[in-house]
Amino acid sequence: MPQHDVLVIGAGLAGQRAALAAAEGGASVGIISKVHPVRSHSNAAQGGINAALNPEDTWESHAFDTIKGSDYLGDQDAIEIMCREAPEELLELEHWGVTFHRNEEGRLGTRAFGGASAARTYYVADITGQAILHVLYEQLMRHEEVYRYEEWFTTALVQDEEGRIAGAVTRNMRDGSMELFSARAVILATGGNGQIYDPTTNALICTGDGIAMAYRIGAPLMDMEMIQYHPTTLAGLGLLITEGARGEGAHLYNAQGERFMEKYAPNKMELASRDVVSRAEQTEINEGRGFPDGTVALDITVVPRKRIHEALREIVNVGRDFAGVDITQEPIHIKPGNHYTMGGVRTDVNGQTPIPGLYAAGECACVSVHGGNRLGANSLLDTLVFGRRSGAHAAQAIKGLPVPEPARASVGAEQEVIDAIVSRDRTGRRVSEIKAELGQVMDRYVAVFRDEQGLNTALETVRRLQEEAQTVAVDDKGSVFNQDVLGALELQFMLDNAEAIVIGAIERKESRGAQYRTDFPDRNDDEWLKHINISANGEGPEVSYSEVTLTQWEPEERKY
């Protein structure tokens, strides 16, 4: 049985940062990832990372922008911590070797991003996430004592008799063997759940595994209804055109050639908060002013070509390879598309969940710093600050704790689940069919605009699909890299996530951030300035509420 003080599940930015911090704190660390760490979805972040590092900028300004962006649902104590610690975090990355863009004096240079009152987004061309992820991995390789389990898939978390976290059951994908890991603390860093939507900007691995695993052992999920639709995704495939494009000055037009953001956000225009821009686009499209393919146009040709090549090269490639458009010459058609999970496993500012010894960080966690709407370039920051805080806290908290006794039976139970799927003959639907239906239903009813009727339809569908998922069969009967059976497990994780999202969306009878209810079109601070928590109580999901922490910023109307 592999045994570590701190076991990190997930090796994106949050997980690797947590592992490094835990190792520096003196803990023995294991880090598990179902894909090689550099394949983690953090590598897709093109735009950049926020920090109030310029002498003219202040952490308070960054915090206020984040709070306003969150539509006042973010917890202000957590946001203060994130914004205060951002500059040092960024410098640490720079010292480790991230090749951040420089200005003429050779100092770190910035670009503008949506919802921000200062240009405080630091970046590496348009491969910021990739560059940081690879540099963290360099550091991880340097720390030989951190044990890496690459291409291992965790299927369940395990507790001891008192309910304290004790480890996790994990499958070695290479040979199909199941291992029980024992750990004094477990840090979940498994990322978001975008794959429950179709289309999505998220990679195929973003299936909400950790969120579902925590939920299954009783950890509350918070603000799950807050799903971000990004304003600029390619129709059909869902690939992202980074907000960096608008940060560099690109414009949005409807099919009539109007720069429609003038109507919705006369001051910030294209750089208003994402929820605002996505709703504006969707309104244009719904009211018949979009293009026949259900899109509006993003015009990047206004950005100087030299600057495009230097700072937006990746989207030149995306436009060319995936849309057949030369973005330096002509506008590209885009629409709002699923992008980010603001909600997740509820944690405090040290990443601790209500389950003793269980931490969560990054996109799978809800601290909450993003509230109802995440600002661009704040997510990488969230993963790093709270990844580090989780790792550092866990390394201290485990001191003196006995080696836990995870129940051995848990491996057997997980093995049985897998054996049952593998040995089943096909009678029901394929995993792919269920997943496709889920994606369509979520994109139709739980997207930019929502209403009670649609949400109820979505809930019924999700529940039916949960039933159907119990009977899926797979084609692959082998042990080596049986991706098929893992796909069946991911499907069940996704359905748990979807259920919580829809329940949260039905529950919140107001419009705030990413949740826009056409039947409750206003924000209602009197009744709904609170977090919605969803926990599994054995019989099914149970809804409860928790306070939003306000420090120095009173909720006010949001105008961009």
Added chain:
Amino acid sequence: MADFKLKIRRFDPESGEPAYWGDFDVDLPPERSVLDGILQVKDREDASIGIRCSCRAAICGSCGVRINGKSALACNTRIGEAAERARDGAITIEPMGNMPVVKDLITDMEAVHWKKVRRVVPWLLPAEEPPEHSEYIVPAEAMLDVTQAMACIHCGVCVSACLSMEVDPHFIGPAALAKAYRFVGDPRDGAEEERLKDLAEDPHGIYDCTHCFACVEVCPKDVAPMNQIMRLRRRATGDHGIKDDNNGYGHEKAFVNLIEKYGTLHEAQLLPRSFGDGSLVKGQIEPGAVKQLIESLPTALRGLKSGKVTPKKALLHPKLPDQDQVRRVFSEVESKDDRVELNLYIVGESGGEEAEA
């Protein structure tokens, strides 16, 4: 929508059977990717086909394969174009080369690629203690310069295509050497000379590359690994005067002279020139490698002729218009105090803008 035929190389390590071909039909718009085709087969017909994939956008580096024999990412190869190049109408899809196959299209990247990456000491060895509450101050161009190597997604496609690797499996290889340049070119790193010495003296190091262009041609991220290797050599010889045992130095010099003179890489002249220095006869180059050098010519020439790989693209500015410019670039680069290698992140250098218009 159109119909396409896929011929996928299957291998089940648990069956005891050798690898075989699986034939499948898919219907997709031709601009969709080969990966979309494989995923359609998995979704509709046979989900047991093993392939790593995640981002579908040439970002995560998972889906390297060989399509009609050519190493590429499945997710950024259009299925329609692959079909046009397919020999008997069926697009063949095989696992990458130069790596053991684990199952179907899944190769053992750890055993080859990652081991080699760890070989180059792949982390920053800072020259000095980091400044307190501040970043290292370094030239903007230097950061952009190493960012080209940083753009590598470690997909292994170049490793799969590398001809030297085929002859000498110990060759550190294109991707790992590009990774090495990421540190050598980084002004914050303090171990430039040690790194270069190490890579020059290793018989499987920077002089084990045969300039075959394959890595430049196949790399989906324009990392141009061969170019990074040339930069390592230039720094090793020019800046540090490191002479290795296997005449890499002479070859290197000939290479630079040729480009300066002709603005293009003339493989046909390069070989005699570097051999002409004489010291090649003994030393580390095995007869196999010489053969390989000669065999590599068609690939290089094919690449050059098709216009897919231009020496300009490989070596210098992607849109460099003529030889005068090549010479100018050389003198410009050489005369700078902080020598900056031009790369794809640096465009529109004096005059470049008009040239592009």
